Amino acid sequence: MTAYQTVGTATARVDGVDKTTGRAEYAADHALPGIIWGKVLHSSRPHARIVRIDTTEATALPGVRAVITGDDIRGNLYGRAIKDMPVLAVDVVRYVGERIAAVAADDEATAQRALDLIEVEYEDLPAVFDIEEALGADAPIIHPAYGTYPGSKPLDAPSNGYHRTVQNRGDLDAGFAEADEIIEHIYTTQRQHQAYLEPHTTVVAIEGGHTNVWTNSKVPYATRDGLAFTIGIPADTITVHALYIGGDFGGKGTPLNMPICYYLARESGRPVRMVSDYIEEFLAGNPRHATLIKLRTGVKRDGTMTAHHVQFFVNCGAYAGYKPAGVIGGANHAAGPYRIPNTRVEATQVYTNTVPGGHMRTPGGPQTVFALESHIDEIARALGRDPYDFRMQNLAEDGEQNAAGETFARVRAKETLQAGAEAAGYAQPKGLHIGRGMALGDHAAGGGHGSATVTLTPDGGITVGTPIFEQGTGTHTTLLQIVAEELAVDPERVHLDSWDTGAVDTDSGIGGSRGTRVASTVGHEVAQETRRALLRIAAEAANRHVDEFTFGNDGVIRHNSNIVAPRSWGDLLVATGQTAVGHAEADIEGRASATGFAAQFAEVSVDPETGEVKLLQFTSAHDVGMVLNPVGHQGQVNGGIVQGIGFAMMEELRVEDGRVTTLSFGDYKIPSAGDIPPLKTVLLPSDDGVGPYVVKGIGENSNTPVAAAIANAVADAIGARVRNLPITSERVYRTLKSQG
Amino acid sequence: MQLNVNGRTLEAEATGLATLVDVLRYELDLTGTKEACGVGVCGACTVLLDGRMVASCITLAAQAQGAQIQTIEGLGDRELLDPLQESFITDGGFQCGICTPGQLMAAKALLEHNPQPTEDEIKHWMMGNLCRCTGYYQIIESVANAANAARGDR
């Protein structure tokens, strides 16, 4: 492996001082003269015709500057891919929490009082909340006009199942015919809130025809373009300003109140700030989707898998607009990294009268991996095999296709599983009611468009400009480390400049584990461009041809025959008084060719009298490329696991009769420092990976297998197989009771 | 009303039901203190009142009159960071940073009260400061390392 000075070291984060002194600016911190507060009225009905909205009293309240309803802004629909949602409901509401009116007032309390004065008369319509209900023959169609929406494809017949894909490989029927046993299970997963601690926040100020937006968006360019489309104004009249994002986990790509904030600013003529409270976040955010997953697998007595049928149903909620691709992927994870020649993977996206889902850390991944990896354990047990051995027999090896028919370079599934098993003490003796379970996941880093500019000034200034907003994972620091490395300077000397939108044409932002992949490629390229700019300055100063100079990894520029004395690039700029600028853009398409495996092992004790599950230890083995920053990398591993524990055992955005009922952090519990088990991490570094620094993504991989590992450990401990997340003590207790 | 914040007496226009976090952020422009859950569970709004940590989102500003209020702005600055700030930076004690001011104020109160906490004591004390990014391990390490640094072990 190449020796590096800065890359691969625990370089302190560039945002450290800002964030530990309270000086880092987040959207809610942005102050403007004359700023007023915006607030939203949410529907109290899951499906209803709006007969009348009376805003007279609200408008008359002193201190109120604007009151708007859907009728005031009838215009383009909103949506990230499928444009199916109005900014404020028009004529009909489709979920409890749907935005139906908004108020801007001098202070938050007045805005709230004004909302309380708005009268809405509804006429209830039949509603459907579950996947099966919504797909039923006489279910009310939630979007009769689907097919006319921008980004949608017309359906053959009206259905709440608005999107369906079927992917066939081999001959499924022949595969099942070959099998000695066919094993079939149904799994369900719950809605999970991203639970970033910074709620969605937007500040909008319209000045002289230009719209300035401060919002916590991880995809500022897409946010700008989406707003422009919805309002019907040119994108270049909107600037989304750079700021820190207080946690994302997938949920900060959806603007929620942002378009409303624009209309309130326009209507009131004042800058408007909208800070969601956590009731609004839980009621009307964009949570991880609830799913229903049917798996059917044919297997021979010798353990060979012959056929595998996945039916993946996604409860999308009332709108598709919060999904960046209009649908939730991940179905392929329910096929898995196994050698199965005959597979069918079906995915159905279903509208229901519930809160629309959005993206969260590997959309679809934790759901499908939970189902598949639970199912694999159940197949192994049915055959009387140890789940570890059964996986080792069936995992695809390097050069083989996985069950979905994908081929990745340098597959290290078995090595990762083995390393995890050893670290977890999987084969060690264990006590009564103690169980160990494993699960495997893999994820190839996503692609995207990124860019960066490096500016070197004669006074020693080094600035890296980037269109990516720092949402917490350390992408800025990665970029800075690479530039420092390539220019052979102390990273502390590098200043980072987070750009507003408009600085470049476009940028993909953060998501799909692309951050490190894109940033490392862009960082490398911009550094090479900067080196070339420096060589040009050196050549010009010496009146020689640029090709005669080289840039050393020590930061020294040398002439090929030493006619010109070597000198550091810093000295060159001092001597010439010039400024060197390098700019690079990178378009990285599709998923990376190399995937990264995660093998996780949970050790639990289960109290058979109460069903209480205690996590005794958690082990996470990762097949990684080069680790650019070990502290940041470990932080992604730890954070992903703990979120996974929440998903597995405690978090559930409960929806009852279409209404979210877990409306505070008192009821929606996420893991605290008191809930974390001892953690072991095993890294299997290698020269495999993508891009100039051979990296793999980590942010998603550490999170996807957790629930399955815990479910399998619980089954190992007391034989209770919980197929519905979360694995609460009550579920374990009931499962045990039902088994007698 | 008058509030004593970080050793200075500040005048704020605030009525009876204004919460301390709102007054700090929107009247006194001390935006380092964050509000997240709004119900006293998550700890993002943690400040110290006479050295004791409280949730400023469920404390009325009126209740804080007469107390010495410490916020993140009073902890240490770029020129002279508190050992806790230093260790949070070097040991990965923050990622997105939104819970960090609250974590630091809670940790400050802990080390004032117990300069050499065990790992379990740190976990127990910090249990009310939620973090969605780090999984807590590196926060616990940061607090332990700051305690050691204060003792001269580092």
Add this chain to the structure above:
Amino acid sequence: MSPETTVTFHTPSTLDEAFALLKEHGDDARVIAGGTALVVMMKQSLVVVDHLVSLASIPGLVGIDVREGAVHIGALTRHRDVETSPIVREHLPFLSDVYGRVATVRIRNSATVGGGLAHADPSQDPPAALMVLDARVRLVSPRGEREVAVAEMFRDYYETVLRSDELIAEVIVPIPSATARTAYLKFLPRNEDDYATVAVAALAEVANGTVQKLRVTLIAAGPTPVRAEAVEAALEGQSPTAEAIRAAADLVADAVDPMDDFRGAPDYKRDMAVVFTRRALERVLLAQG
């Protein structure tokens, strides 16, 4: 979320001033102590009043001392101060521990003993301990004062027997006999920082192989904290065998009336009440292994 802006925050410096304010404003006033529950309810418009009467400036409502075989805890004493008080630790270590189980340090720094009892949330920990310790509250009003057993003060969810003009002045906790054994089992299957799915406090005195005195109380098991008198009666005067304990614990199923919430369905909580009652009884009645 900001609530109403017109609220007046009163800081009377004597009880008489406080009584006068409460009388003057009637239903339009609320007493505020630590505020941890009240402020949340006001932010969510569950409580809407124009006047808050803070007790924080009234002398004599904070503090802990021992008199006549009982620990006296002023109503405005913070949970955290009960937890860490050397006096409570010496005489009522069980009570320190239970106050230390409430929420998180940050909440315990604000929440007061009297405020918690007056709030009457049936999921709060302290009443369980106070009831098995036979504690009582001293109530004051313009008409004088009276004492009420903590076991008698709760009427329903968030409802107590306090009259509209009464305030809690202090909690009086008798120091139990040196041979009394106590246990508090709080079932937190979801998260360490959660309300209990169910919790059980027990206190027992055993002499000559016979149960002389037994108190069993459950919280998060009904609209009010529940004293399991049937369980107590089944074992008092008996020899505490494992079988007797099991049979007595089963009786708790009829004493509880748990509500359906995110911590469990009623039937599950009822089953858990039985399990944890049995375990608490085993702790206080069976010889330590």
